[in-house]
Amino acid sequence: MLKVHGVHGSPFVRKVLIVLEMKGIPYEIVTQMPFTGDAKYKALNPLGKIPTLVDGELTLGDSKVICRYLESAYPNVAVYPAQVGDRAMADWYDDFASGAVADLAAGIFFQRYMRPRAFKQEPDEALISTIIEKKLPPLLDYLEGQLPETGYLFGHFTLADLTIVSPFINAGYAGYHVSADTWPKLAALIARVRDEPAVVTILDKEAKALGLG
Numbered sequence: 001m002l003k004v005h006g007v008h009g010s011p012f013v014r015k016v017l018i019v020l021e022m023k024g025i026p027y028e029i030v031t032q033m034p035f036t037g038d039a040k041y042k043a044l045n046p047l048g049k050i051p052t053l054v055d056g057e058l059t060l061g062d063s064k065v066i067c068r069y070l071e072s073a074y075p076n077v078a079v080y081p082a083q084v085g086d087r088a089m090a091d092w093y094d095d096f097a098s099g100a101v102a103d104l105a106a107g108i109f110f111q112r113y114m115r116p117r118a119f120k121q122e123p124d125e126a127l128i129s130t131i132i133e134k135k136l137p138p139l140l141d142y143l144e145g146q147l148p149e150t151g152y153l154f155g156h157f158t159l160a161d162l163t164i165v166s167p168f169i170n171a172g173y174a175g176y177h178v179s180a181d182t183w184p185k186l187a188a189l190i191a192r193v194r195d196e197p198a199v200v201t202i203l204d205k206e207a208k209a210l211g212l213g
């Protein structure tokens with residue numbers, strides 16, 4: 001059976017689990033915490049980051065690469081748009097959201113949620129304020145300009161919508177919510193994606209794993 005090395009709660013692992021859920025592919029999670037420096041895991045993925053996917057002979061790191069592979073290998077349910085240009089845009093949104101946006105939004109989560117629990121350190125609230133007040137707004141303005149008034153970026157729910165929303169689920173755990181007054185389309189997309197059946201399923205498992213009741 002296909003294996004996902006990682007843990008619930010990572011915005012990148014979450015993307016992969018939701019894609020697997022949408023496609024109805026059976027999988028098992030091999031628990032791998034991030035930031036452990038685990039040498040055995042580094043033999044699978046020398047970057048030491050989660051997730052890593054193992055499908056038979058194939059071992060792949062990086063959520064973008066993994067989701068792309070799953071779409072090609074298991075095309076039964078499409079999680080990317082059909083048009084070439086739209087697929088390229090979906091890749092760009094994935095790169096943008098899993099990169100710059102996730103660094104900031106999940107950075108809030110890292111500071112307020114992970115640091116106290118995993119590292120017994122206080123959150124750096126000055127850094128969090130800089131993220132919320134200065135660094136994140138221009139990126140959110142860009143996303144707001146890209147999003148439709150209703151529905152999804154490419155007609156049906158795709159990885160593009162999921163990848164944009166995933167880091168904000170983590171920021172939400174740390175008490176940051178995208179303002180519906182300032183970024184109404186993005187706030188609405190986050191709510192819409194959270195209501196998708198595959199997302200509900202994975203977020204339920206995640207809530208149990210993180211002890212969020």
Ligand SMILES: N[C@@H](CCC(=O)N[C@@H](CS)C(=O)NCC(=O)O)C(=O)O
Nearest residue numbers: 010012034035049050051062063064
């Ligand atoms: N570009 C990677 C990022 C993965 C990533 O940064 N995962 C975090 C956990 S959420 C991690 O493993 N960090 C450990 C580290 O950076 O050493 C992806 O999309 O999969």
